[in-house]
Amino acid sequence: MGEAKNGRIFSGVQPTGNLHLGNYLGAIKNWIALQDDFECIYCVVDLHAITVPQDPAVLRRSIREVAACLMASGINPEKSILFNQSRVPQHAELAWIFNCVARLGWLNRMTQFKEKAGKNRENATVGLYAYPTLMAADILAYKATHVPVGEDQKQHLELTRDIAAAFNSMFDAEFFPQPEPQIQATAARVMSLRDGSSKMSKSDVSDATRINLTDSADDIAQKIKRAKTDPEVLPSEMDGLEGRPEAANLVGIFAGLSGRSQADVLSEFGGQGFGVFKPALAELAVMQIAPISAEMNKLLEDDAQIDALLEKGAEQAKAIADPILAEVKKLVGFA
Ligand code: AQP
16 A cells, blocks of 8 residues: 555445446546555545445345446555445544534535525435535545545535534644645536536436446447537637537547647538538547456456455545544543
């Protein structure tokens, strides 16, 4: 396990279905790159998953699938700590303490709750409302210094920083750090392939809206071919993408997959129609994404091995979180 070279990373992903290109470009690709330079803690956040109803058998399967998918994508359990959240009780313990630090007014501002609860707010679980305090606990139970996330989690990260500062002030201690968000310059918010105004999401009912990391090469190519676009050719400059959300999304995906800037992508494809751009994008996506599902399926042949790896990761995580929680309990007055 790497020492804390440039700091300690924490990030998580929910086992709420297939991981998709948004998770990959917005978060996981960065997680992989950080493994050599940071001490990395990556978590399958199953406590977060149950903030909306889950079928227990499906959840059990999803935890293993997401863990396998992360490993198949390049998260190396020899370099990083990989585990599922519910095996480390310090997350829930610290979340409760943070529920008693965070204020209703702060949580009322969280846009993700508003989006996820929708019109049926009265019927949303208390857990969905308190999701951001659990996320703050996930990060601060390890005193993580950096948190690589997609753009949709930026507001929750700001709340985490507020909770850390409020805790320090309440208990008159410079105890928790202010964790820094790490948000990618490109593809920080990958949009649905069918609607450039809504986020690509695991829980979207239509599978055509996303590229799953488990999709076959054919599925990936077909989904890109059918992705919504407009009749114009691609512009040569960035400002030509304004008001063209679907085109902007596909250019962002190309940039994210190739590691190039969007401006650079446009300098190559400006003036070309989607008949040229889409096949090039499909080739790039197939090359990077299709091998993940083959490797994942191999890993899923051995559930016991995945469980053992998650158990080992949980022990490593507990070894870091336990002394931090012991200090928290002293500060609060429990011990
Ligand atoms: N569309 C996206 N573009 C860029 N980044 C994204 N992330 C999620 N969607 C996109 C980032 O992926 C990481 C893990 O996210 P998550 O699965 O824990 O939760 P989420 O943000 O709620 O993702 P989904 O797919 O929309 O899940 P459901 O449908 O279950 O709510 C995070 O860093 C997130 O920013």
